Amino acid sequence: xxxxxxxxxxxxxxxxxxxxxxxxxxTNIIPGDPVLLMLDVKYSEKEYKEMQAYLGLDKPLYIQxxxxxxxxxxxxLGKSIRTREPVTKKIxxxxxSTFVLALAAxxxxxxxxxxxxxxxxxxxxxxxDYICMIGAEIGISMPIFWLGIMMILLFSLYLGWxxxxxxxxxxxxxxxxxxxxxxxxxxxxxxxxxxRSCMLEVLRENYIVAARSRGFPEWQIVLRHxxxxxxxxxxxxxxxxLSRLLGGALVIEVVFRWPGMGALAYDAIMERDYPVLxxxxxxxxxxxxxxxxxxxxxxxxxxxxxxxxxRKG
Amino acid sequence: MADSNILxxxxxxxxxxxxxxxxxxxxxxxxxxxxxxxVGLVGESxxxxxxxxxxxxxxxxxxxxxxxxxxxxxxxxxxLKLPERQMRSIRGKKISMIFQEPSTSMNxxxxxxxxxEEAIRxxxxxxxxxxxxxxLAVLRSVKIPDPRRILSQYPHxxxxxxxxxxxxxxxxxxxxxxxxxxxxxxxxxVSTQAQIITLLNELRSQRKTSFLFITHDLGVxxxxxxxxxxxxxxxxVEYADIRSLIRTPRHPYTRALIGAxxxxxxxxxxxxxIPGTVPNLIExxxxxxxxxxxxxxxxxxxxxxxxxxxxERGHWVxxxxxxxxxxxxxx
Ligand SMILES: Nc1ncnc2c1ncn2[C@@H]1O[C@H](COP(=O)(O)OP(=O)(O)O)[C@@H](O)[C@H]1O
Ligand SMILES: [Mg+2]
Numbered sequence: 001x002x003x004x005x006x007x008x009x010x011x012x013x014x015x016x017x018x019x020x021x022x023x024x025x026x027t028n029i030i031p032g033d034p035v036l037l038m039l040d041v042k043y044s045e046k047e048y049k050e051m052q053a054y055l056g057l058d059k060p061l062y063i064q065x066x067x068x069x070x071x072x073x074x075x076x077l078g079k080s081i082r083t084r085e086p087v088t089k090k091i092x093x094x095x096x097s098t099f100v101l102a103l104a105a106x107x108x109x110x111x112x113x114x115x116x117x118x119x120x121x122x123x124x125x126x127x128x129d130y131i132c133m134i135g136a137e138i139g140i141s142m143p144i145f146w147l148g149i150m151m152i153l154l155f156s157l158y159l160g161w162x163x164x165x166x167x168x169x170x171x172x173x174x175x176x177x178x179x180x181x182x183x184x185x186x187x188x189x190x191x192x193x194x195x196r197s198c199m200l201e202v203l204r205e206n207y208i209v210a211a212r213s214r215g216f217p218e219w220q221i222v223l224r225h226x227x228x229x230x231x232x233x234x235x236x237x238x239x240x241x242l243s244r245l246l247g248g249a250l251v252i253e254v255v256f257r258w259p260g261m262g263a264l265a266y267d268a269i270m271e272r273d274y275p276v277l278x279x280x281x282x283x284x285x286x287x288x289x290x291x292x293x294x295x296x297x298x299x300x301x302x303x304x305x306x307x308x309x310x311r312k313g
Numbered sequence: 314m315a316d317s318n319i320l321x322x323x324x325x326x327x328x329x330x331x332x333x334x335x336x337x338x339x340x341x342x343x344x345x346x347x348x349x350x351x352v353g354l355v356g357e358s359x360x361x362x363x364x365x366x367x368x369x370x371x372x373x374x375x376x377x378x379x380x381x382x383x384x385x386x387x388x389x390x391x392x393l394k395l396p397e398r399q400m401r402s403i404r405g406k407k408i409s410m411i412f413q414e415p416s417t418s419m420n421x422x423x424x425x426x427x428x429x430e431e432a433i434r435x436x437x438x439x440x441x442x443x444x445x446x447x448x449l450a451v452l453r454s455v456k457i458p459d460p461r462r463i464l465s466q467y468p469h470x471x472x473x474x475x476x477x478x479x480x481x482x483x484x485x486x487x488x489x490x491x492x493x494x495x496x497x498x499x500x501x502x503v504s505t506q507a508q509i510i511t512l513l514n515e516l517r518s519q520r521k522t523s524f525l526f527i528t529h530d531l532g533v534x535x536x537x538x539x540x541x542x543x544x545x546x547x548x549x550v551e552y553a554d555i556r557s558l559i560r561t562p563r564h565p566y567t568r569a570l571i572g573a574x575x576x577x578x579x580x581x582x583x584x585x586x587i588p589g590t591v592p593n594l595i596e597x598x599x600x601x602x603x604x605x606x607x608x609x610x611x612x613x614x615x616x617x618x619x620x621x622x623x624x625e626r627g628h629w630v631x632x633x634x635x636x637x638x639x640x641x642x643x644x
Contacts, residue, residue: 099558190578204374204411205417206414206417206418207418207419207420207421208418209367209372209412210410210412210418210419210480211420212370212372212404213370213372213404213405213409214404214405214409214431214432214435214483215399215401215402215403215404215406215408215435215436216405216435217401225420228421228422229421229422230508
């Protein structure tokens with residue numbers, strides 16, 4: 001197992017290098033000159049040169065990239081062009097917000113959709129089943145930013161029940177409800193549908209009939225014999241979705257002014273604060289890769305047929 | 314027939330209500346398993362053998378399946394009338410079943426030990442250490458080498474033959490009165506097949522368990538069974554003790570089955586060499602369901618359905634051309 005993890009960590013190196021290169025290229029391709037943003041509307045050639053040198057943007061691109069990579073290896077993500085604060089500090093300030101948002105959404109997904117999917121499967125073709133599945137269909141087809149805006153209109157502006165944005169001072173649950181639900185919606189829908197179909201499939205398996213032939217009560221068949229096997233593809237999918245959910249969180253943060261890394265990246269783009277943007281993207285990429293690793297490892301818990309250290313598969 | 318029957322199936326009908334129509338998988342089956350005997354149920358694939366067995370334990374997937382009518386008497390008690398709760402105390406305790414494909418019949422997510430112990434714990438009280446001892450004992454009784462190691466292994470780590478032994482171990486762990494075997498050796502290779510049959514034969518003589526043994530292999534049938542029923546398209550067409558069935562088969566279908574296998578003991582796939590195919594069970598042929606494939610069919614065969622009649626003592630046949638005792642001429 002440790003060898004497997006080590007291998008995966010080593011694989012991260014080229015991926016992260018690629019990410020660095022890509023982000024660096026993009027920041028240099030998109031229009032907008034950070035030097036101009038730092039200067040007065042009227043500036044002299046000399047002022048421009050000085051500012052460029054101050055920001056380290058006067059050197060050739062490959063030197064800039066080399067310096068950037070060198071900094072990253074030392075754990076130094078550079079300084080914000082705008083505020084001159086270390087990028088690491090900015091990200092560390094924002095990371096907990098994103099984490100809390102994603103975690104809350106994931107919890108909602110798991111707590112709501114797995115029972116819903118199981119019940120829909122057990123009551124296949126009943127009214128409950130139809131209601132659940134139509135709900136899921138709607139949940140999947142709504143873009144989350146639109147849903148977010150509609151929720152703000154309804155719950156904040158019209159009903160006045162929930163705050164429209166921010167995290168609260170100090171952060172509270174009330175501010176978390178809407179963004180988390182909004183972020184969770186498509187994943188809830190997808191997961192409920194998948195849970196249902198996996199349950200239906202597993203319930204037709206021979207070992208379920210065999211378990212029934214031993215006289216076990218229905219709850220034992222469902223909860224012990226069926227659910228665990230049905231969860232294998234669901235957990236796989238949740239794992240795959242976890243990265244996408246993080247991506248969705250970045251969007252939701254902008255809609256709800258949730259002070260996380262998404263909002264930070266958004267502001268960085270708007271202000272052409274490239275070091276901050278590159279830092280956020282790099283950290284997000286690292287998080288994606290780590291999340292996927294943890295998800296892969298968690299399969300072994302659910303499916304004993306996968307054992308990374310004894311088998312190749 | 315013997316004076317006491319452990320199982321008596323009377324006019325059982327199990328139908329599947331599908332979009333294409335009603336599949337009459339089991340359509341008026343009569344079958345008895347005498348106490349302590351081993352009754353074979355033989356027939357081509359798709360003739361309704363498994364669904365007959367599943368009906369006994371009320372394991373028919375519903376929807377689309379339903380037991381529409383009939384009686385299934387276990388020592389006189391009609392299982393079809395029992396509430397589900399009581400039925401659960403029959404399953405695995407009074408009647409156990411082993412299945413055709415051992416590799417898909419064990420839950421892949423649990424160790425062998427936890428699956429055996431689950432069954433033992435469910436049907437009888439006992440301390441945890443007793444349960445483990447019982448599991449080891451039952452694994453030993455099916456001749457599994459190194460049972461202690463097997464307990465902690467997962468199904469995918471065992472061979473098909475080993476898994477079938479484990480399935481048998483689970484099935485006999487609560488000492489059932491009746492063991493239903495649904496083609497337990499079909500998925501196994503020949504030598505493993507022989508070992509499993511030998512094991513089942515030993516268990517039967519030691520434990521006085523009655524067997525309902527489903528197979529499409531006449532060699533296996535004559536090896537393990539004392540009685541045999543021949544099933545065709547949802548109906549039993551012949552029932553007799555194994556000797557008279559093999560030596561003097563009366564139904565043309567049984568004769569075709571036996572005729573198609575040159576040597577009983579090496580027969581593999583005799584049933585596929587009978588001309589024609591098993592009829593569609595949604596709209597089966599009128600009259601005797603075998604008549605389109607039967608060389609001796611008369612006009613009556615296509616209009617009326619023959620019922621199972623005791624043509625000789627203990628030898629039941631459902632065929633018009635076999636009436637009036639002219640069986641000898643064709644034997
Ligand atoms: N779930 C089901 N839905 C529809 N038809 C079914 C279902 N299960 C079995 N059948 C039908 O029942 C018939 C008998 O099947 P089965 O008892 O498994 O045959 P055997 O065991 O003799 O090979 C087959 O024609 C099959 O198509
Ligand atoms: Mg079958």
